[in-house]
Amino acid sequence: MHHVNLIIAKDPAEAGRLAADIFQELINAKPDCVLGLATGSTPLPLYRELIQREKDGKLSFAKVRSANLDEYKGLSGDHPQSYRYFMNENLFNHISIDPANTMVPSGLVEDADAMCAAYEAAIEAMGGIDIQLLGIGHDGHIGFNEPCDHFPAATHEVELEEITRQANKRFFNSIDEVPTAAYTMGCGTVMAARKVLLIATGKDKAEIVKQSFFGPVTPMVPASILQFHPDCTVIVDEAAASALK
């Protein structure tokens, strides 16, 4: 039995519009809602759509708050490949959100454990995440929760898998510049969100979509835990749905 609500869109642009519909409805119902946000190329059509919809007067980010999933260890927020920089460039700088209301884990801290604990506490202090947006890695990682022998509960430091570093290398000058570690919300943090929305597009995601949502729930495929979330929507395009019958 699969609890995830699977939506098949024609292409990445339509996936972005369908995801934007879900965000728009939430933001209009709860103007100060807490958005759990994600990086990667997958959310870009959604972010472009949200920017346009605010320009068109369909929603307002003025009171919205946000918490991002993850950040590379060792990169400052001004580094063009940091996730803070990515969020500013691709979303925050183009909407009315108050920068003070946006959180991304800090990549440059002396005490990682304290930063991670404070991140969890800050999410709780905001009243929890109303909707958590996710992409998916080729190995089934969500945020930077890589396959391992358990589902990590809270925000923590992780070593990055080689497949993940290789996949993200295209954004850096060379593989040596790709950080080897990151900070990420845990699978438990994600599962605590009231609603989860995962987007997967492209043929290269077809196999992991099948494994994650139509295979066994296992920490070796971190996204599979979403099968147990009471309100999880998965939007895939036709290419990412191509391994499903």
Ligand code: GLP
């Ligand atoms: C990174 C991020 C993930 C993201 C994944 C897939 O590793 N930490 O949050 O989901 O990449 O990225 P893309 O959407 O570019 O395929």
